[in-house]
Amino acid sequence: MNKITKAIIPVAGLGTRFLPATKAVPKELLPIVDKPTLQYIIEEAAASGIEEVLLVTSAQKPEIGKHFAKDVALEDFLRAHGKDALCEKVAHLSDIVTLSFVNQEAPLGLGHAVSLGRDFAAGEAVAVLLGDDVVAAEPPALAQLIQVYEETGASVLGVQTVAEADVSKYGIVAPGEATASGCIVQRLVEKPAASEAPSNLAIMGRYVITPPIFDLLDDTAPGKGGEIQLTDALNTLAGQENVYACAFSGRRYDVGSQLGFLEANVEFGLARADIGEAFKDYLRTLCAHLD
Numbered sequence: 001m002n003k004i005t006k007a008i009i010p011v012a013g014l015g016t017r018f019l020p021a022t023k024a025v026p027k028e029l030l031p032i033v034d035k036p037t038l039q040y041i042i043e044e045a046a047a048s049g050i051e052e053v054l055l056v057t058s059a060q061k062p063e064i065g066k067h068f069a070k071d072v073a074l075e076d077f078l079r080a081h082g083k084d085a086l087c088e089k090v091a092h093l094s095d096i097v098t099l100s101f102v103n104q105e106a107p108l109g110l111g112h113a114v115s116l117g118r119d120f121a122a123g124e125a126v127a128v129l130l131g132d133d134v135v136a137a138e139p140p141a142l143a144q145l146i147q148v149y150e151e152t153g154a155s156v157l158g159v160q161t162v163a164e165a166d167v168s169k170y171g172i173v174a175p176g177e178a179t180a181s182g183c184i185v186q187r188l189v190e191k192p193a194a195s196e197a198p199s200n201l202a203i204m205g206r207y208v209i210t211p212p213i214f215d216l217l218d219d220t221a222p223g224k225g226g227e228i229q230l231t232d233a234l235n236t237l238a239g240q241e242n243v244y245a246c247a248f249s250g251r252r253y254d255v256g257s258q259l260g261f262l263e264a265n266v267e268f269g270l271a272r273a274d275i276g277e278a279f280k281d282y283l284r285t286l287c288a289h290l291d
């Protein structure tokens with residue numbers, strides 16, 4: 001059993017839900033306050049022990065690489081103008097993890113995106129994080145999954161309960177035997193109708209996957225939406241070996257939806273040491289005038 005030091009993050013999506021903002025700016029670089037959503041995800045990975053990240057991207061998104069690349073000229077400029085704290089924030093970007101990139105040529109689905117990480121994984125168990133799910137948690141959500149992996153040596157899915165009305169938006173887990181490390185997954189369904197959902201335990205964009213998943217992904221036919229689904233390959237895996245569901249603690253924001261994105265901006269803004277108090281005062285005044 002290897003230590004989890006690698007993560008795959010799929011970022012090739014078109015971000016159509018955020019058009020027109022995402023016409024020229026990748027959705028992963030839209031900020032929560034002043035930090036791109038993808039940076040939160042990569043910082044969570046690093047705080048969970050990840051050293052190398054593979055971004056499965058598209059040729060249309062060179063800005064993502066630019067955000068995390070060293071920019072000596074900008075750092076020199078900031079230092080020369082006495083903006084050392086800001087310079088630290090910029091210099092930090094190229095130090096968080098070692099990044100590599102692979103292009104997903106066609107939008108064939110999350111399962112296909114993850115399958116492109118086979119060479120990167122090189123026979124090891126790896127983490128997968130999805131950029132639409134930003135999680136405020138201590139310990140970080142991925143670290144909670146890795147703990148279960150270290151106890152079991154098995155694949156682990158991060159789950160939280162959702163309202164029945166929302167089950168059709170997620171991969172849903174049918175829970176089996178409960179163990180000290182979490183429940184063993186009996187089966188999985190990608191975005192079932194509420195009437196067909198086996199539970200309201202939804203996969204929330206955090207996974208630890210063991211090496212057999214790559215062969216299973218290659219053999220997985222297109223499923224929901226005509227796309228190759230990671231959930232379907234994990235369902236097959238769950239029939240062959242133990243797969244665990246980890247009900248991680250923490251506040252998860254669906255930053256892939258406009259409402260979730262606004263909630264994240266408000267709550268992260270309130271939590272900020274520099275502007276939090278002033279923002280709270282503003283919100284109090286605003287709320288007093290809402291009908």
Ligand code: G1P
Nearest residue numbers: 110133170171202203204205231
């Ligand atoms: C993906 C997965 C789904 C998971 C969700 C979490 O769906 O396919 O199983 O529950 O992410 O956010 P997407 O929202 O990308 O369509």
